[in-house]
Amino acid sequence: MVKLLVADDEQKICRLLESFFVERGFNVMLAHDGKEAISCIRNERPHLVFLDLHMPGLNGLDVLKEAHLVDETIKIIIITAIEDEETIRKAKLLGATDYVIKPFSLEYLKEEVLAKVSTSLYEDLRTSNEKLKRSLDDLRQVTRGLVSAFSMVISKIDPHYTHEHVSRSVEYAAKIIAKLRQRGMLFNGMSDEVLLAGILLHDVGKIFTPKEILFKPGPLSDEEWKIMRQHPVDGAEILEQIAGLKEMAKIVRYHQEAYDGSGYPDGLKGEEI
Known part of the structure; x- marks a missing residue:
C-alpha cells in the first residue's frame, strides 16, 4: 500500500x-x-x-x-x-x-x-x-565471469582430453536441448544458459582428482575408481558455495548418473534423476 x-x-x-x-x-x-x-x-x-x-x-x-x-x-x-x-x-x-x-x-x-x-x-x-535491471545484468556478468574462470581452470588441468570432451559435450547438449524445447520440455524452469553452463562445468570437480589418477595410461584400480567417481560431488560442492551457480551445481552433481541405475555418485535410476 x-x-x-x-x-x-x-x-x-x-x-x-x-x-x-x-x-x-x-x-x-x-x-x-x-x-x-x-x-x-x-x-x-x-x-x-x-x-x-x-x-x-x-x-x-x-x-x-x-x-x-x-x-x-x-x-x-x-x-x-x-x-x-x-x-x-x-x-x-x-x-x-x-x-x-x-x-x-x-x-x-x-x-x-x-x-x-x-x-x-x-x-x-x-x-x-531500471536500477534492478542494471543490477541483474551486473550479476549475470559476474556469474558468466565465474563460469568462464572455472572453465579455464579445467582446461589448464587437462588441456587435451577434458577440454575437448567438455567442448563436445556443450555442442551436443545445445542441439539436444533445442530439440527437447521444441517438444515442450521445460527443464524445471532452467534457462538454456544455466543448463549449458552446468554442462560446461560438469568436470570442475577434477580439480581435486590426483593427477596420477587423472592421467594414468592404464586401467584404474577399484580404489582409484572410487576416488575418480568423487569428482561430481566435489564439483557440486564448489559451485554450491556461490549463490549464482547453485542451479548449475545440480547438473554437475548428477551428470554421471545413468538411467538404469549403474551411474554414480548416488546410483539414481529412471525418474529419480
Whole structure:
C-alpha cells in the first residue's frame, strides 16, 4: 500500500485530501506543522508527500530540504495558494516533483492531482525497475565471469582430453536441448544458459582428482575408481558455495548418473534423476 503524507496547517485541506486518497486505497498520514511533518517523514518514510509551503514553525522549503536528506526517493508535491513561479522554481531545485494549487475542488483532485500522483509514483517505479535491471545484468556478468574462470581452470588441468570432451559435450547438449524445447520440455524452469553452463562445468570437480589418477595410461584400480567417481560431488560442492551457480551445481552433481541405475555418485535410476 502506498503511504502518503499530507502536511498542511489547514484542517479542511487535510480532511479533503485524506478522504479522497483513502477511498483510493492509500495509507494517509497527516501533519499540521513543519516539525510534525519532518517527524513523520523520518519515522514512517512515506512514498509521497503533499507539502504546504506556508506552515507554522519550519516552512515547506525547509521541510523539503530535510526530507531529501532523510530519503531522496520520497516524491514531494508542493501545495501553494499562489502560482508563484519563483517559489515553485526554488521548490523544484530542492527536489519537489510537482505542485498543486489550493483551494481544491473534487474535479481538480480527480482530473489534475490524481494524474500528478500517478506520474510521480510511476516515475519512481520505472527508475527502480531500471536500477534492478542494471543490477541483474551486473550479476549475470559476474556469474558468466565465474563460469568462464572455472572453465579455464579445467582446461589448464587437462588441456587435451577434458577440454575437448567438455567442448563436445556443450555442442551436443545445445542441439539436444533445442530439440527437447521444441517438444515442450521445460527443464524445471532452467534457462538454456544455466543448463549449458552446468554442462560446461560438469568436470570442475577434477580439480581435486590426483593427477596420477587423472592421467594414468592404464586401467584404474577399484580404489582409484572410487576416488575418480568423487569428482561430481566435489564439483557440486564448489559451485554450491556461490549463490549464482547453485542451479548449475545440480547438473554437475548428477551428470554421471545413468538411467538404469549403474551411474554414480548416488546410483539414481529412471525418474529419480
